[in-house]
Amino acid sequence: MPGQSTDSSLISLLAEYGKERENLIPLLQEVQERFQFLSPEAVRAVADHLDLSENDVYGVATFYAQFRFVPPGLHHIKVCEGTACHVRGSDHILEAVERSIGIKPGQTSEDGSYSLERVACFGSCALAPVVVVDDKVHGRMTGNKTQKLIEEEE
Ligand code: FES
Numbered sequence: 001m002p003g004q005s006t007d008s009s010l011i012s013l014l015a016e017y018g019k020e021r022e023n024l025i026p027l028l029q030e031v032q033e034r035f036q037f038l039s040p041e042a043v044r045a046v047a048d049h050l051d052l053s054e055n056d057v058y059g060v061a062t063f064y065a066q067f068r069f070v071p072p073g074l075h076h077i078k079v080c081e082g083t084a085c086h087v088r089g090s091d092h093i094l095e096a097v098e099r100s101i102g103i104k105p106g107q108t109s110e111d112g113s114y115s116l117e118r119v120a121c122f123g124s125c126a127l128a129p130v131v132v133v134d135d136k137v138h139g140r141m142t143g144n145k146t147q148k149l150i151e152e153e154e
Pocket of ligand 1: 080081082083084085086120121122123124125126128129130
């Protein structure tokens with residue numbers, strides 16, 4: 001279970017990595033992939049493993065938009081902000097999503113229904129602008145279409 005410093009899968013994951021500082025990002029990525037977010041306990045365990053302070057780890061992790069510090073919502077919405085999507089209006093999509101759910105990227109709604117993430121590129125640029133909801137890719141999106149999609153999930 002995420003959030004427990006004694007979690008055995010976290011301990012075995014850490015054991016796969018050497019204690020070199022360059023392992024920090026790959027380790028954080030794998031922790032997040034496995035537990036879906038970086039809990040305070042996971043950050044502490046990573047810091048201990050690499051002999052860094054928790055502040056060092058947070059300093060690096062908060063620099064990258066890919067890392068989450070709260071559990072994802074029931075529905076996880078990713079808005080692509082890569083170049084192809086950006087030039088086709090992904091900013092408007094992001095604003096529409098923020099307005100309709102009331103959260104910013106990296107946050108989860110209070111009722112736990114939605115979380116929002118900004119992503120660099122999904123590799124589906126031909127479909128730009130792209131929104132991914134619960135791992136399903138939606139191409140050629142607009143703010144309105146995305147809002148409707150969210151309403152359908154409710
Ligand atoms: S830039 Fe959005 S999918 Fe590539």
